[in-house]
Amino acid sequence: MEYSEALDVVLAHSHTLPAVRAAPLAALGAVLAEDVLAPHAHPPFAASIKDGYAVRSDDAAREYSVVGASRAGVERRTPLGRGEAVYITTGAPLPPGADAVVQIEEATAVDDAGRAVGAATSTSARIRLRTPPARGQDVRPVGFDVAEGSAVLRAGGRVGAAEVGLLATLGCREVAVARRPKLAVLSSGDELVDPLDAAAPPLRAAAIFDANRPMLLAAAAGEHADAVDLGVVADDAAALEAALEEALRRGVDVLVCTGGVSMGDRDLIKPLLAARGTVHFGKVRLKPGKPLTFATVPRHAPHAPPLLVFALPGNPVSAHVCFHLVVAPALRKLAAAPSPRPRRLLARLAAEVKLDKERPEFHRARLSSTARGLLAHSTGEQISSRLLSCVGADALVELPAAADRGAPTIPAGALVSVLLIGDLARGDGAWMDLLPAALPPHSPRQQWEGVRAGLVWSAGICGGAASDAVAAARRALSEAAAGGVYVGEEKRLEEEAALAEEALRGLCASCRLVVALGIPVDTVLRAGESGQMCRGVSSLSSLLRQACADRAPATLLGNWGVVQFGSGLVFCMPGIAMAVPAALHAVMPLLPHALP
Ligand SMILES: Nc1nc2c(c(=O)[nH]1)N[C@H]1C(S)=C(S)[C@@H](COP(=O)(O)OP(=O)(O)OC[C@H]3O[C@@H](n4cnc5c(N)ncnc54)[C@H](O)[C@@H]3O)O[C@H]1N2
Numbered sequence: 001m002e003y004s005e006a007l008d009v010v011l012a013h014s015h016t017l018p019a020v021r022a023a024p025l026a027a028l029g030a031v032l033a034e035d036v037l038a039p040h041a042h043p044p045f046a047a048s049i050k051d052g053y054a055v056r057s058d059d060a061a062r063e064y065s066v067v068g069a070s071r072a073g074v075e076r077r078t079p080l081g082r083g084e085a086v087y088i089t090t091g092a093p094l095p096p097g098a099d100a101v102v103q104i105e106e107a108t109a110v111d112d113a114g115r116a117v118g119a120a121t122s123t124s125a126r127i128r129l130r131t132p133p134a135r136g137q138d139v140r141p142v143g144f145d146v147a148e149g150s151a152v153l154r155a156g157g158r159v160g161a162a163e164v165g166l167l168a169t170l171g172c173r174e175v176a177v178a179r180r181p182k183l184a185v186l187s188s189g190d191e192l193v194d195p196l197d198a199a200a201p202p203l204r205a206a207a208i209f210d211a212n213r214p215m216l217l218a219a220a221a222g223e224h225a226d227a228v229d230l231g232v233v234a235d236d237a238a239a240l241e242a243a244l245e246e247a248l249r250r251g252v253d254v255l256v257c258t259g260g261v262s263m264g265d266r267d268l269i270k271p272l273l274a275a276r277g278t279v280h281f282g283k284v285r286l287k288p289g290k291p292l293t294f295a296t297v298p299r300h301a302p303h304a305p306p307l308l309v310f311a312l313p314g315n316p317v318s319a320h321v322c323f324h325l326v327v328a329p330a331l332r333k334l335a336a337a338p339s340p341r342p343r344r345l346l347a348r349l350a351a352e353v354k355l356d357k358e359r360p361e362f363h364r365a366r367l368s369s370t371a372r373g374l375l376a377h378s379t380g381e382q383i384s385s386r387l388l389s390c391v392g393a394d395a396l397v398e399l400p401a402a403a404d405r406g407a408p409t410i411p412a413g414a415l416v417s418v419l420l421i422g423d424l425a426r427g428d429g430a431w432m433d434l435l436p437a438a439l440p441p442h443s444p445r446q447q448w449e450g451v452r453a454g455l456v457w458s459a460g461i462c463g464g465a466a467s468d469a470v471a472a473a474r475r476a477l478s479e480a481a482a483g484g485v486y487v488g489e490e491k492r493l494e495e496e497a498a499l500a501e502e503a504l505r506g507l508c509a510s511c512r513l514v515v516a517l518g519i520p521v522d523t524v525l526r527a528g529e530s531g532q533m534c535r536g537v538s539s540l541s542s543l544l545r546q547a548c549a550d551r552a553p554a555t556l557l558g559n560w561g562v563v564q565f566g567s568g569l570v571f572c573m574p575g576i577a578m579a580v581p582a583a584l585h586a587v588m589p590l591l592p593h594a595l596p
C-alpha cells in the first residue's frame with residue numbers, strides 16, 4: 001500500500017469526537033465546534049487611546065481649565081462644559097460631552113494670565129493646546145475593536161493564546177469545542193528498560209532504554225491529545241492482550257504501540273490485532289516505516305466507535321516519522337480540525353540526495369528561508385535507529401523511489417515537496433535572506449523539478465480506454481514538463497460520490513498538479529472543502545477545451561476545464577487518449593505563471 005492510500009484509510013476510520021463545553025483556558029489547543037458571537041461590544045465605552053486631556057472638539061477655545069480626571073477603571077459622570085478639559089489616562093472612559101483626546105505632549109501648562117509655565121502634567125490646573133483637536137481624535141468608540149453580535153471566532157478554528165485572550169476580553173466563560181482525543185501509548189520489547197521509572201535498575205547486557213514511549217507521549221501533547229501511559233510491555237502475547245484490554249477499559253480513542261510488527265518470531269502485535277479486530281494495513285511502501293500497521297478493535301459496549309490502533313515500527317525514527325504521517329492526522333480529524341492532513345510546502349534541496357531503490361522516503365530536514373524560497377537541509381545519516389536525524393527537523397522531504405523517478409538521485413536546487421512536522425515559528429537561527437552561492441541556477445527542467453503530479457481516472461472509463469488515456473497522460477505530462485514533473489500518485493475513482501470526493505481531496509492535498517481523466521469539473525468542485533479555495537480557472541479552461549475539441553469535437557459537449565483546488569490545479573479532461581496530450585501541451589506552458 002502507498003502512504004497516500006494508508007492516510008485515506010486512517011482518516012476514513014477517524015470520526016470527529018462529540019462537542020463538549022470548556023472554559024477557554026481548558027480549551028487551549030481544541031477546535032471550536034461552534035462560531036463564537038461577541039456577547040457585547042469592545043470597548044464597552046468610548047475609551048481614550050492616550051494619556052492626555054479629554055476635550056470637546058466643538059469648543060473654539062485653545063485654553064482650558066482642567067476640572068478633574070478620568071482614570072482607567074473609574075466612571076466620571078459630570079458632563080464636560082465649554083472651556084473645560086479633564087485629565088485622562090489610556091483606556092479610561094471619556095466623560096460625557098467629550099469627543100476628543102489630546103495627548104499630554106501637545107499641551108502646555110499656563111497660569112491664570114495665560115503665560116506658559118512648562119510642560120502640562122496631571123496636576124496642571126490650566127492648559128493650552130498647540131493645535132485644535134479633531135472630533136474623534138485618539139478615541140476608541142464603543143465596539144471599535146469588536147462589534148456586539150459579530151462572529152469573532154469560527155467553528156473549525158483552533159483555540160490558541162490569542163483566542164483565549166479574545167474570549168477573556170468578551171467575558172466568555174465557556175466555549176463549545178470538540179472533545180480532546182485520548183491516546184494511550186505503550187512500548188513493547190524484552191530489551192526495554194523504562195527511563196521514566198526512577199527505581200529502574202542500571203542497563204544490563206543487551207538492554208536499552210525505551211525511547212519511543214516518552215517521545216510519543218511528548219508528541220501526543222504537541223497534538224493536544226490527552227495521553228495515557230501504559231508503560232513497557234514484554235514480548236508476550238498475554239501481556240500485550242492485557243494492555244489492549246486496559247486501553248479499552250480506560251476508554252481511550254487511540255492506542256499507539258511500538259515494536260514487534262515486523263518479521264521476527266517475537267513480532268506478536270499483528271496476530272493479536274487480527275484476532276481482536278480488523279487490520280486495515282500492515283505494510284506500507286514507505287521509508288522509514290515499512291511495517292506500519294493500522295487496525296480497529298471493537299469495544300465491549302455496543303454502538304461505541306472502535307478503538308483505533310497504530311502499531312508503529314520499533315525503530316525510534318520510524319515511530320517518530322509514522323506518528324507525524326498517520327497518527328497526528330488521525331488525532332486532528334478526531335479533534336475536528338478541518339484540514340487534518342500534514343501540511344505541504346515547496347522547498348529546494350540544499351544538496352543532492354540519493355533515492356531509495358524501491359521505497360518513497362521521508363527525509364528529515366531543517367528549513368531555512370532564502371531569496372528563492374525555502375531551502376531544505378538534510379539532518380544527516382537517515383538510518384531508522386538514529387533519532388539525531390529527527391532532532392531539530394522541521395520537515396520531511398517527500399522523496400520518490402528511484403524506481404518511480406527513473407533516476408538514482410535528485411540534484412541540489414531541485415524543487416521538492418516537504419511535510420511540515422515542526423513549528424517554524426520556533427526557529428533556531430537558521431533563517432537567512434541570502435541565497436547560498438552553492439545553488440545552481442534555474443533550468444527549464446528545474447522549473448518543474450520535484451513537482452508531484454497525480455493521475456486519476458473515473459471507474460466509468462472502462463477497460464482499455466482508461467489504460468490508453470492514462471499512459472498518454474503520463475507521457476504527455478513528462479514531455480510538457482521536460483521530465484521535471486513526476487507522477488507521485490495514481491488513483492482509480494470509484495463511482496460512489498462520497499468515496500470519489502474523499503479520494504479527490506486526498507490527491508489534491510498531496511499533488512500540485514492533478515490530471516483527472518473522465519472526471520468533470522463539477523465533481524471536483526463538489527469535493528472542495530469549506531474554507532478552501534476551489535474554483536474554475538476560466539482562461540486555462542477555455543484553452544484546454546479548445547485543444548480537446550480540435551482532436552475530438554464531441555468533447556465540446558463535456559464539462560471539462562481547469563480547477564484551482566487549494567494550492568494545486570486539477571485538469572479535468574475527457575478520458576480519450578488522442579485528446580489528452582493536446583490538452584496538456586496547451587496548458588502546461590502557462591503554468592509557471594498560474595500555479596498558485
Ligand atoms: N526480515 C526482515 N526484518 C526486518 C524488516 C523486514 O522487512 N524483514 N523490516 C525492518 C524494518 S524496515 C523495521 S522499521 C523494523 C521494525 O521492527 P519492529 O517494529 O518489529 O520492531 P522491533 O524489532 O521490536 O525493534 C526494532 C529496533 O528498534 C528498537 N526498539 C524497539 N522499541 C524501542 C523503544 N521503545 N525504544 C528504543 N528502541 C526501540 C529495537 O531494539 C530494535 O533495534 O524491522 C526491520 N526488520
Ligand code: MOO
Nearest residue numbers: 288289290318384
Ligand atoms: O521502515 Mo524501517 O523504518 O525502514 O527502518
